[in-house]
Amino acid sequence: MRILVIGATGIVGAAAADLLEADHEVIRASRGSKVTVDLTDRASIRDMFASVGTVDAVVSCTGSVPFKPLAELEEQDFHAAFADKVMGQVNLVTEGLSHVADGGSFTLTTGILAREPIATGAAASLANGALESFVMAASAEMPRGIRINAVSPTVLVEAENYHASFPGFPQVPAADVARAFVRSVQGVETGRVFAL
Amino acid sequence: MRILVIGATGIVGAAAADLLEADHEVIRASRGSKVTVDLTDRASIRDMFASVGTVDAVVSCTGSVPFKPLAELEEQDFHAAFADKVMGQVNLVTEGLSHVADGGSFTLTTGILAREPIATGAAASLANGALESFVMAASAEMPRGIRINAVSPTVLVEAENYHASFPGFPQVPAADVARAFVRSVQGVETGRVFAL
Numbered sequence: 001m002r003i004l005v006i007g008a009t010g011i012v013g014a015a016a017a018d019l020l021e022a023d024h025e026v027i028r029a030s031r032g033s034k035v036t037v038d039l040t041d042r043a044s045i046r047d048m049f050a051s052v053g054t055v056d057a058v059v060s061c062t063g064s065v066p067f068k069p070l071a072e073l074e075e076q077d078f079h080a081a082f083a084d085k086v087m088g089q090v091n092l093v094t095e096g097l098s099h100v101a102d103g104g105s106f107t108l109t110t111g112i113l114a115r116e117p118i119a120t121g122a123a124a125s126l127a128n129g130a131l132e133s134f135v136m137a138a139s140a141e142m143p144r145g146i147r148i149n150a151v152s153p154t155v156l157v158e159a160e161n162y163h164a165s166f167p168g169f170p171q172v173p174a175a176d177v178a179r180a181f182v183r184s185v186q187g188v189e190t191g192r193v194f195a196l
Numbered sequence: 197m198r199i200l201v202i203g204a205t206g207i208v209g210a211a212a213a214d215l216l217e218a219d220h221e222v223i224r225a226s227r228g229s230k231v232t233v234d235l236t237d238r239a240s241i242r243d244m245f246a247s248v249g250t251v252d253a254v255v256s257c258t259g260s261v262p263f264k265p266l267a268e269l270e271e272q273d274f275h276a277a278f279a280d281k282v283m284g285q286v287n288l289v290t291e292g293l294s295h296v297a298d299g300g301s302f303t304l305t306t307g308i309l310a311r312e313p314i315a316t317g318a319a320a321s322l323a324n325g326a327l328e329s330f331v332m333a334a335s336a337e338m339p340r341g342i343r344i345n346a347v348s349p350t351v352l353v354e355a356e357n358y359h360a361s362f363p364g365f366p367q368v369p370a371a372d373v374a375r376a377f378v379r380s381v382q383g384v385e386t387g388r389v390f391a392l
Binding site: 129138141 | 265266267269271274275278282283286287290293310311312313314315317318320321322323324325326327328329330332333335336337338339387
């Protein structure tokens, strides 16, 4: 398969790209890479697909959100979370549909905050919940046998800066998260949220 | 209790307001009512609370979203769903916090599309999923014992225009949905999604 991995310079994206590369042709894209993309800019997504061509799978390991106490979250913070984490990945799907082969797949990245709270996490929870329901719903309307799933990890072992914000939460190595992307890309499931 | 019901002219809002009114003082607000509010405009929310004063519970039965096939959903449709259904109710919580009494509550309205797909429902699913995760997360950071829940109904018996879009789905009478608002307002639960 030809697999496009967006956000391939991040911890999860790099682990997913490395694991998928054992069996597939992997094209790595990110802000500032040779294959460059800014998911908040649909023209940038179109340019990326024009340069990459048809792929069998799109893997997205992207999205940032503001973390602030609920009382300090401004309207603009929720809009920022929505524009980056949510619409970045939704745009990737809607723009990418015509560039994914029959029977191909999209795999998005969400996170545990869709279902568990932490202090300062309300905007992140909102964004992750939006994406997980979108994946569930979009899977039922995908054309040409194309599948769509989300990988939704808890805090990464490798993301030490975040450990204090997730006190006592289970931690997962990026290598285990990468296996969930392989399951989504090579498996038969659709509309699933792979939580780990 | 003094209870502010937003969207009190809708099927669910009217049923909730009627049932709550049996035991409480209910203030009904909506676009164009004597107590008027447009939740997409934070100044309008501030004006409403300035005129209404402190309440024990805020009940929101609002939000509209575009329904279109996935392939026809434009970026602006997702933004419209987010601005109206999601940020309308999030703004109500963030602006309303200082006007809700100690131990009071917010109850928002989401819907079955957060967890079940229908054709043309991807933007609605995204919006409802966003709100349900927000409620879960925000409940953990509410001050002064204030609670927050969501009521998440399937298609209403009374909403006949929607029945064809929900083939074979269970239907619920608005009177049953109203009972879930009473449970949220008078009960002790927080961070819950009452699905029915």
